[in-house]
Amino acid sequence: MPLRLAESVLRSGEPMAADQDSSLLAGWWAECFQIASALAVPLGRSPHLAGVLTLDSTRLRPFSEDVRRLASAAGAHLGGVIEQARTSEARAASLSTAHAVRQLLVDGARATGIGEAAEVVARVVQGLAGTERSAVYLLDNGGRLADVRFIDWPRAHEDVVRARLLGQDVSDVPLWRRTAEERQPLFIADTATSDLLPPRLAEETALASYVSIPLLSGERLLGLVVTGSGGRPREWSPALRQAVHQVVLEGALVVQNAELRAVEQLRLQQLAIEAHVDPLTGLANRRRFLEALETAVRDQPDRACAVLMIDLDRFKEINDSFGHSVGDDLLRLVGPRLGATTAPGELLARMGGDEFAVLLPDADACRAREVAQAINTALRDPFVLDGMPLHVDASVGIALCPEHGRDRSVLLARADAAMYVAKRSRDGHQVWTPDGTSDSRDRLQILEELRNALDTDQLLLHYQPKLDLRSGRVTGVEALVRWDHPDRGMLGPDVFLGLAEQAGLMRRLALCVLERSLRDLRCWRAAGHDLSTAVNLSMSNLQDVALPDQVAMLLEVTGVPAGALTLEITEDVLMADTARSHQVLSGLRALGVRLSIDDYGTGYSSLAYLRALPVHELKLDRSFVTHLTTDPRAAAIVRSTVRLGQELGTTIVAEGIEDAGTLATLRQWGCDVAQGYHIARPLPAGEFLDWLAARSALIPVDRLPG
Template sequence: MSFYPLAFAALLLMLRSRVRRLTATTWLDCLITGLTAAAFAAVLALGALVRAADGSVAVVVASVAYPVADLFLLGLLSGALVVIGRGAGAGWWWLAGGVALFVVTDTVYAYQVVHGIYTVGGPLDVAWSGAFVCLGLAACQPTRGGMTSRVEGRMALLVPAGCTLAAVGLLFWGYLGDGDPVAGGLALAAVLAALARTGFTFRDVRALADSRRQARTDELTGLPNRRSVFEALEAADERLAAGAAVTVLVLDLDRFKEINDSLGHAVGDALLRQVGPRLHRELRTEDFLARLGGDEFVVLCADLDGADAVTMATRLRAQLQQPFRIGGMSLTIDASVGVAVGPEHSTTAEELLQLADLAMYSAKAGRSGVAVYDDARDGSGRHRLEAVEQLRAGITGGQLLLHYQPKLALATGEVDGVEALVRWQHPTRGLLFPDAFIDLAESAGLMSRLTTAVVDMALAQCRAWADDGSLLTVSVNVSPSNLVDEEFPDEVAGALHRHGLPAAALVLEVTESILMEDRERAVRVLSRLRETGVGVSIDDYGTGYSSLAYLAALPVTELKLDRVFVGAMTGSSRAASIVTSTLQLAHALDLTLVAEGAEDQATVDALATLGCDIVQGYHLSRPLPADQLWSWLQDRKPSEVPFPS
């Protein structure tokens, strides 16, 4: 009999290793399943066995102890399998099979003992041996790792509910006839445990509802939050698809930042808490009010046309214009409201929210209080949002192209490098030059991604040229976001390794203004780039801050003199002096000087006479696609090199 407490302890330890936490509901699930199984076992054999037993109490207890203990063990196993689920593994099922065989064999054994018909060495001994073989096979199964997450949703209630129905059915059957009292008692215990389980379930459901409500509610104001807004927009899309009208109003409090700065955030928070009740006074029951964030609120209305929406917006502003009483103070604020009506302005609710936001900014800029979206007035903002998404798709979708402008080394007359200049092959607008999308990329936070893509494309082309027998250095312009990104040097090193190029094949061009925005971090990033062997060029030199202090400290290899000075040097002595002094400074610092904007032979001759290192400009070649540049390089003859005459 000592097998059973040890087996119980072992099963509990096994269950504990598979379940994160043995909660009250877990114990109740085990209890319900075990009691139901025991109740049916009592109906089938155990109850009759107890009634048939005679003799002393010790004889009866000894005869039924094995099957009773087996039933409790089987109940624990059944409950454990319910908790663990289908991922229990073969070991658990072999255990369950072995214990089930014990239940049958021990019940038959007890019956035979009570009736005096048991014989040693009979079929029961073989059945017991089979049960122990099942336990041995369970021990031979590989242990399945990992913890089992708690079962959620309908599956968590399926087995307890089934057991409860079975137990109730058993009680009903006993009520109709002479039911077994042992089975009835076990079934009643199973039903009571199921009722307790139901209580825990209701508690969990209430806690889940509270957590979901908190996830969709703004903590400060108690209004629906941004997540709820987008859920409401999805429902509004269905109404728009059915042809119904949907109106979106975006409200922004005027001068709220002044209140926060002058009176403190506590006063600002108290004011925001009073906004919701004020606005609700003018809204219908079916209207949806939420806080977008900060001092912005949104209202979604159905079945309102443009005129009615303006009327509602005016009433909402009037409510907010009434004085707010906060801690003995009287505060007066105003609001700007933007209105967008669907399907007139858009057939999607999310875009209506964007358009209402644009109209709100127009109302704030024009101090008109309320503004309905107007494509002629606000369309540029709308189209900008579309352009940002198009550019994002263009970067990832292979719409970027590179043109290359050659750089001529005056000392040798050879083209040993190119500058990569990005173009955007827009699907509807055609080939766009950088001035059409660089500012958009900067403001939308896409510049870092754009630069990374350009570097990779330029190095891939450089590799292709090297494979064809011409290793050219390639220069790429770097954005401010790259220079403050501590991971950018690793990305560059990875791209060089991926394309099998030496670091000296790449020159990164940065502007002076970039270096002044976050000088310490920029110097740190540039220093790491130089440690890998990548060249660093100061682009548009002479038009920015041109501080000699930072020039001496920066890890640069090249100065690129702006075309403003290069183009004017043959007709202006001052411009020529600037070029001369810059060239002397670069050479004194052991830097290469690149003169861009060489548009004629006279300028090239003058630069060569001064000792300039590299020239770049339309006189040599305009930027060309990679295949055209390669043809241009192949067709050039030494005699055709623009060189001082």
């Protein structure tokens, strides 16, 4: 090529001619092809020239003006064609890159975890480069190759890579070292002339050329994506290189987002697990049990099952004698023994307090009795706590599906009733009996005794003080019912409230408790004590649409302001019939009565009902409170609930305060109200005023217990 003549035209942008005696035409080109004269014109228009067009002659000749104009016009036209072709090629490359990036983002949005995202990147690069196969090489934290994912590889070649590379320190491979240093794609046209891969590995995998891109998440190198082909070596065009660079940049974001999705998915799975696990024992909680039972009786109507309700005998005595911390330690030891009596597929759950439940799928009465007997046997040996042997037995009630019902609530109620029969008879376990057997007659007897107790003032109220943690004042009490049985002595509510609910006596019992607590409160307020009282409601109370009117009448009769009465409802009761619950609660709130969620955190702890239902107070369950100084998870739950209450403007009450450290921590976190044995045990009405007087009406905050 007459380089000097062409270079001059490129510089000037003008046509030029030269003869063999000119220095512009000197050189090997003119000598080899015996060029005597040449005309050179630019391709395109200055300053955007695509090249030079030359007309060569083997004899001396002048180029006429017509030839020059014709050549110049042809050059301008050809230049335009070349520029248009280049523009079309660039547009096609740009569209191809845009399509690849779009595909990367669409597929990457569905990827969870580094491995899935890396496969998406590999497939996109393979399609962009037109290669035959790809592989994703993932590192562990120690810099060793932990996993390889293949796309369109022959099985024999996969085995070669796994055998040679898995578990190896990748810093020994030049390709990895260079990628770690440069963090840029590498384009290898001929594997045989490159020293980045071991020659034997390249030969055994038949890899002739390849592209290697770093797998990045932010600044971290997580691995490599290698895509290539066999056969002949291949040159990688500048357009492809640019496209791959763009994919690498977008791919880093895809991988990072997929990694975050995996972390979030793991977090949600953990939260789902925790929502169904009892924090004290690690067993399934009430919510998990109810869901499993609902599935068993509703979604599998042709299958039988058995429900066992378990209540620990003498547990209350241990709690009262040694404190709730010892009681909790005992429950932790009871769980594994109970668990050892069940088979795979059978569900053991802690329902709350000292009550457990077992769901036995595909079980008949024989299997249910076998498990119940195993439970009684498992608890026979003493539990040793701090060197002290403690004995507890269990009363087990059994209900069978479908014999005793196909409704979740019915089965639970009947298993619960059978459990109370077992407790009274001290037989260890009982199967629910609907006919006139001795079990049913015994149940009828105690129900008749309970009706008589309501008529003869055998039901008494004890009051547990509630302490305002900001002012240090005792600002209220919780009313707790007791049964002064003429033969069995003082009975706690766990003995008779379940039967009262089943027999339809809870509405009458609740009104009795409300009336007596309001009358006691009226006397205390008349004596100058600015106090409030809290009373528990049951499921049947919350389904009674007449309750707001009855409460209004009692408030009017006693002269107690509505704001001095708090009604407590557990989460499970609240969620049993949301529409009716909302109606009754709205009516109570309209009176000015304060509403509280009792045992918050042990049932259906849903933020939705906190928004929808009109509650003033959340009462944290003692299972969280008693462990907040020793269990980081319990502490986190309590602290976050206190913050939630502050944000919602809801009073937070912590029950189960048994030591000064717990009280001090709650006060520091901003909890509003506390109650528990560290402050005072439940007291009869007459003793409460004496206790209050001895304590004094006001204690400065800096002298609070703890």
